[in-house]
Amino acid sequence: MRILVSAPHLTKPTLETIESISKKRFKSIDRLLNHMKDKSGNYLEISVDKEGDEFKVVAKLNAFSFFVVTTKHRDLRIAIRDASKELKAVVKKAKNN
Secondary structure, three states: EEEEEEEOOOOHHHHHHHHHHHHHOOOHHHHHHHHHOOOOOOOOEEEEEOOEEEEEEEEEEEEEEEEEEEEOOOOOHHHHHHHHHHHHHHHHHHHHO
């Protein structure tokens, strides 16, 4: 699964942090999608923006369906963690239906 990260208003070190955390946190979703025959079109788009003193994380997954989750938190790592947990729950629910 390809992971695309966009954070236009954040610094380069912050962008690198987002990329490394995202690869680690969203690995479990990639494992969930490994059963699919055609995995070439799967991608995860993560956009991060700062709104006041909070980070807003929007994760869009295009796999067998299109999923979008949005989280906000003062700590960037926690915002990404929450987005991965929400997205994993949504994918599991859709996969079981």
